[in-house]
Structures are given as structure tokens and as C-alpha cells.
Amino acid sequence: MSNKQNINEIALSTAENIADELIFKSATTFVEDLAKSVPVASVVLGLTKAISNYKTAKDQRQLLAFIQEAQNTDRGFIEKFFKDKNNTELGFEILGILDQTYLEKQVKMIARSTKLFKDQIISKQQFDQYTYIVTKLNNHLINLLQELYSLKTNKEYPEFEFDISNPNMELVSFQFLIEVESPLVLDGKTKIARYKRTDEFCNFYENVFKN
Numbered sequence: 757m758s759n760k761q762n763i764n765e766i767a768l769s770t771a772e773n774i775a776d777e778l779i780f781k782s783a784t785t786f787v788e789d790l791a792k793s794v795p796v797a798s799v800v801l802g803l804t805k806a807i808s809n810y811k812t813a814k815d816q817r818q819l820l821a822f823i824q825e826a827q828n829t830d831r832g833f834i835e836k837f838f839k840d841k842n843n844t845e846l847g848f849e850i851l852g853i854l855d856q857t858y859l860e861k862q863v864k865m866i867a868r869s870t871k872l873f874k875d876q877i878i879s880k881q882q883f884d885q886y887t888y889i890v891t892k893l894n895n896h897l898i899n900l901l902q903e904l905y906s907l908k909t910n911k912e913y914p915e916f917e918f919d920i921s922n923p924n925m926e927l928v929s930f931q932f933l934i935e936v937e938s939p940l941v942l943d944g945k946t947k948i949a950r951y952k953r954t955d956e957f958c959n960f961y962e963n964v965f966k967n
Contacts, residue, residue, distance in 0.1 A: 817860075818854045818858075818860075819851070819854055821864065822850070822854055822866060822867050825868070826870065826871060829867065829868065829871055830871060833874075837870075843874075846870075850870060853887050853890075856891040857890070857891060859893070859895070859898075861893075862890050862891070862893060865886070865890045865893075865964050866890055868964050869883055869886040869887055869890070870883070872886075872964070877963075886960060886964055889930050889960070890964075892926065897924070897926060897927075900924055900927065901927075901932075901957075901961065901965060904927065904932070904933075904953055904957065905953075905957075905958075905961050907920070920933065920950060920951040920952065921949065921950055921951070922949075923951050927957075930957075931954060931956050931957075932953060932954055932956060933951040933952065933953055933957070934951060934952060934954050935950070935951050936950055936951065
């Protein structure tokens with residue numbers, strides 16, 4: 757089977773759940789299909805030209821997954837987004853961000869972050885922070901985030917909220933964990949470092965990360 761056939765199959769199978777106005781028409785290439793499915797996008801963002809940077813099946817799949825997730829969250833979001841010429845720069849920025857991802861879950865998080873920003877729920881600074889974090893995630897970190905959200909309260913020392921030691925420092929750099937003074941002492945001298953999750957983490961998990 758040729759690469760062209762593989763790409764067309766990916767596009768056609770994924771497009772089944774996209775809103776009617778975005779369903780792919782029969783065409784000979786993936787680019788033509790995508791341009792026809794969102795004609796406003798091809799005009800406002802020069803999507804047909806911009807997608808020339810998306811030459812692999814992986815990159816095309818990520819772009820399509822972004823459109824699908826945005827539509828699933830808000831049926832009219834994609835159409836409204838591309839009709840607003842003020843979104844041109846942001847549109848190209850999103851293409852660049854998607855280029856740094858490889859997991860479909862990352863794409864879904866970027867779509868949710870975009871909607872939060874356009875709905876004025878988060879600031880551009882928060883949008884930049886969220887999309888930066890998303891591009892750094894891999895399956896290992898995704899599993900750690902799920903485990904972190906499921907941690908139970910430390911009943912012995914509830915004021916410290918969670919008993920987290922030796923965390924992955926990426927989570928600290930994301931500002932998802934913050935070090936707190938520990939009531940535990942090692943060898944009677946050195947206090948054991950303990951961390952608790954932050955409100956920033958909870959907001960990210962509940963509004964961006966969680967399906």
C-alpha cells in the first residue's frame with residue numbers, strides 16, 4: 757500500500773466524527789481534503805500552503821486530531837475560529853506547537869487550551885504555559901500526572917496535604933508541586949523534603965489534561 761493510500765485512510769477514518777460541515781469530501785490527496793473540509797481556514801490561514809510543512813502522516817494526523825477535538829468540545833468552535841482574521845497569528849502558532857507533539861492526548865490538551873484562551877477563561881500567558889507543558893509530556897509523565905491527581909490526603913499530618921517525596925523534578929518545574937516544610941526528620945538532624953501539589957496542577961488537570 758502506498759504512503760498516499762495510508763494518508764487517505766487515516767483522514768477518512770478519523771473524519772467520521774467531525775461535524776457535518778467539516779467532513780472530508782472525496783479528493784485525491786489529504787491536503788485537498790482538509791482544505792475542502794475547512795474552506796475558511798484555507799483562505800484565512802493559507803492552510804493549503806501552511807500544511808506543506810506537515811508532510812508526514814504523523815503531522816497530518818496531529819492537525820486533524822486538533823480540529824476533531826475542538827469540534828467535539830464545541831461544534832462551532834473551528835468555524836468561528838477561522839472566520840476571525842485576528843486568529844491568523846495564533847493559527848500559525850498552533851501549527852508550530854502541534855509540530856512539537858507526537859501523542860494524540862497532547863493534541864487534545866492543546867485544543868482545550870486554545871478554547872480556554874479564546875473563551876477568555878485563561879490569559880495568553882497561561883495559554884503559553886499550558887502549551888509549553890503539553891509539548892514536554894510523554895507517556896511516563898502522563899502516568900505520573902494521573903497518579904499525582906489520585907494521591908490521598910496524609911491523615912497523620914493533614915496540614916501538609918500530601919506526603920510526596922523524591923518527585924519527578926519535571927513536575928516541580930511545571931509548578932505542579934511545591935516543597936513544604938516536613939514534620940519528619942532524618943537522623944535527628946535533616947528534615948526530609950516533602951512536596952504537595954499546587955492549585956496550578958489541579959486547574960491544569962481538570963480543565964486541560966482530563967478527558
